Amino acid sequence: MPRPRSLTPEQIATAALAVLDRDGLDGLSMRTVAQELGVGTMSLYRYVSDRGQVEELVVDLVLQAVDPAIPRGTPGKRLSALADRVRVVVSGHPAVVPLLLTYRHRSPSSLRWGEAMLTVLTDAGLTGKRRVIAFRAVLGYVFGALQVAHFGPLSGPGTAALAELPPEEFPILSETAARARGITPEEEFRKGFEIVLRGLGL
Amino acid sequence: MPRPRSLTPEQIATAALAVLDRDGLDGLSMRTVAQELGVGTMSLYRYVSDRGQVEELVVDLVLQAVDPAIPRGTPGKRLSALADRVRVVVSGHPAVVPLLLTYRHRSPSSLRWGEAMLTVLTDAGLTGKRRVIAFRAVLGYVFGALQVAHFGPLSGPGTAALAELPPEEFPILSETAARARGITPEEEFRKGFEIVLRGLGL
DNA sequence: TCCTGTAGGCGTGTGGTGTACGCCTACGAA
DNA sequence: TTCGTAGGCGTACACCACACGCCTACAGGA
Numbered sequence A, B: 001m002p003r004p005r006s007l008t009p010e011q012i013a014t015a016a017l018a019v020l021d022r023d024g025l026d027g028l029s030m031r032t033v034a035q036e037l038g039v040g041t042m043s044l045y046r047y048v049s050d051r052g053q054v055e056e057l058v059v060d061l062v063l064q065a066v067d068p069a070i071p072r073g074t075p076g077k078r079l080s081a082l083a084d085r086v087r088v089v090v091s092g093h094p095a096v097v098p099l100l101l102t103y104r105h106r107s108p109s110s111l112r113w114g115e116a117m118l119t120v121l122t123d124a125g126l127t128g129k130r131r132v133i134a135f136r137a138v139l140g141y142v143f144g145a146l147q148v149a150h151f152g153p154l155s156g157p158g159t160a161a162l163a164e165l166p167p168e169e170f171p172i173l174s175e176t177a178a179r180a181r182g183i184t185p186e187e188e189f190r191k192g193f194e195i196v197l198r199g200l201g202l
Numbered sequence C: 001t002c003c004t005g006t007a008g009g010c011g012t013g014t015g016g017t018g019t020a021c022g023c024c025t026a027c028g029a030a
Numbered sequence D: 001t002t003c004g005t006a007g008g009c010g011t012a013c014a015c016c017a018c019a020c021g022c023c024t025a026c027a028g029g030a
Helices: A009-023 A030-037 A040-048 A049-066 A076-091 A094-106 A108-123 A127-150 A157-163 A171-180 A185-199 B010-024 B030-037 B041-046 B049-064 B075-091 B092-108 B109-122 B128-151 B158-165 B172-181 B183-198
Strands: none
Touching: A009 A030, A009 A049, A009 A094, A030 A127, A040 B109, A040 B183, A049 A076, A049 A094, A049 A108, A076 A094, A076 A108, A076 A127, A076 B075, A094 A108, A094 A127, A094 B128, A108 A127, A108 B172, A127 A171, A127 A185, A127 B092, A127 B128, A127 B172, A127 B183, A157 A171, A157 B092, A157 B158, A171 B109, A171 B128, A185 B128, A185 B183, B010 B092, B030 B041, B030 B049, B049 B092, B049 B109, B075 B092, B075 B109, B075 B128, B075 B183, B092 B109, B092 B128, B109 B128, B109 B158, B158 B172
């Protein structure tokens, strides 16, 4: 066999994540990733079929850092801990947030995390269609909340602008936005997830 | 004053939405929108500062179709109806889903909808920090669920692939995915939202 | 040691993108 | 009729993803 491969998918993912962390999503391109690896742009195509696959690799690399082991405690505590692990890991790489929903379902790490969540839901007595709905609702909340927090953080200019809205037209929205300043992303995510848990009866 | 303006923001939004509905998000570009309007590409820049503003216009155009009037019924019924109006409107233009979370907070129509949701939450007795958390959780669920449904519908190839996963490694995930086939987006969204409502005590 | 087939590295080219710049001109007011 | 303003937009540039095909590094066989 001639010419052993010189790049691993993991190296590509690591390089892409470095670019993402440094220059954001706009800075991510085949050129910049190749440059980060010290390799020609077209060489990347020996290892991935297109840009989407690079994004897929980087999403999985990030989610690999989520420990899928099932924590101890009540079902509610277990689910909270599993969900919060995703929040912690993702908040370390905010630029990947927009990619999460697109590639989540193709990431093996995400699948392992999903199996863990479903295991806890099953232990809690959920089966059949109810379990499907519960799992999808949790998915929607977790990834939706991460994106809402990313694109419009409570301690950001967006919320500040809402607080300045004319009170005669938006009385409650402006008041609520003013009240929101200072709530941390961690508290927002955790208490929001508690609402979902309560809805599940856990 | 010479040369009256020949394009309105609404016309631009309508043209962009037509492109989006016809050719999807990938088909949306300044060139295609200009062509749709029968105008030169650069002429658009007399009316918008960049592509992002076109996307903003189209998101608001879509959300304008959401009636922000507060429905009758219990608080739970009111919130469900308001949320479902968003789902119905958005499902008519699936290609805008990825744009929603990015531009939601700059859309006047979205603000009016938010004020309506908050009004119901307030009528139900929520105030202060609890109201902030509740509102953000609802936002996270609504927009997250729409995206989850868009990128990985239960009756789509993604879920079918999950059902084929090795049962020894993903016993519950594969079983749950198999059970998911045939659940409509409407049912998924509505029952998921009921979980959130129950968590809010409504 | 040399040869050779395979597959990695990547330069070049194509058709797309967003948008800066600056010319031409249609138009309303004087 | 003239003139100033602002709309319309052609051209150009930098960037993008990626198809194609050449060159060459390498491992195994002779």
